[in-house]
Amino acid sequence: MSTILDQIIEQKHREISASRYQISLEDLERQLVDAPAPRGFLRALKSASAPALIAEVKKASPSAGLIRPNFDPVLIAREYQSSGAACLSILTDEKFFQGHLDYLRQVRKSVSIPVMRKEFIIDRYQIAEARLAGADCVLLIAECLDDTLMQDLYNYAQQLGMDVLIELYDLPNVSRVLATGTELLGINNRDLRTFRTSLEHTFLVKQQVPNSVLLVSESGIATNSDIQRLRAGGIGAVLVGESLMRQPDISMAVRQLMQGSAD
Numbered sequence: 001m002s003t004i005l006d007q008i009i010e011q012k013h014r015e016i017s018a019s020r021y022q023i024s025l026e027d028l029e030r031q032l033v034d035a036p037a038p039r040g041f042l043r044a045l046k047s048a049s050a051p052a053l054i055a056e057v058k059k060a061s062p063s064a065g066l067i068r069p070n071f072d073p074v075l076i077a078r079e080y081q082s083s084g085a086a087c088l089s090i091l092t093d094e095k096f097f098q099g100h101l102d103y104l105r106q107v108r109k110s111v112s113i114p115v116m117r118k119e120f121i122i123d124r125y126q127i128a129e130a131r132l133a134g135a136d137c138v139l140l141i142a143e144c145l146d147d148t149l150m151q152d153l154y155n156y157a158q159q160l161g162m163d164v165l166i167e168l169y170d171l172p173n174v175s176r177v178l179a180t181g182t183e184l185l186g187i188n189n190r191d192l193r194t195f196r197t198s199l200e201h202t203f204l205v206k207q208q209v210p211n212s213v214l215l216v217s218e219s220g221i222a223t224n225s226d227i228q229r230l231r232a233g234g235i236g237a238v239l240v241g242e243s244l245m246r247q248p249d250i251s252m253a254v255r256q257l258m259q260g261s262a263d
């Protein structure tokens with residue numbers, strides 16, 4: 001029986017094939033000379049007070065359905081920036097998350113902080129698309145990639161001047177991810193196959209990761225007490241989307257999450 005992750009990856013193969021029919025990877029790469037210069041995603045996280053906030057622009061998800069009906073990606077991104085987010089994560093998957101690559105293009109032109117393309121990346125083509133749209137970082141998911149492809153995609157993104165956040169859930173993937181040389185490792189607290197979520201997963205994975213790697217805790221982060229636990233545990237950054245997207249006042253929600261107050 002296929003999982004939601006299997007279905008998403010099958011869809012990505014179809015989308016990439018269709019996109020290649022419209023424009024080749026070589027033609028995309030030729031256009032990269034016109035892409036905006038990359039902003040340092042990892043540098044921005046390191047410069048912020050830990051845990052730095054990667055705020056996510058996210059309209060919907062397979063597990064939660066429609067999260068924010070009144071969805072204006074540029075307005076949301078600007079609110080995140082003014083509230084102190086160090087970086088932004090933009091969902092670009094259309095079929096399952098109601099995102100779009102145009103959202104990333106629009107947001108990148110409207111803010112000064114670094115932006116990541118959050119997508120199920122399985123091909124260099126998607127990375128070239130991301131850079132052309134202005135992405136400063138891309139997400140790779142270890143559960144979607146074998147060792148050879150993960151290393152190739154990591155190297156390619158680096159060649160294009162981008163940072164790479166490699167995310168994992170399964171503990172056996174820690175050594176695989178570290179072998180790429182990444183300095184930025186995401187710990188997804190939600191199992192993408194079952195959508196069960198636990199903040200404890202971050203601390204379990206952290207035991208296997210050297211201190212030289214900046215850790216990003218992802219999913220299941222909703223309160224300031226969660227932030228305090230992660231700060232005390234030495235976590236460098238958090239990626240938060242759904243809990244913020246559900247709030248009518250995003251700026252206030254960010255302050256309450258990160259500072260414990262609306263001031």
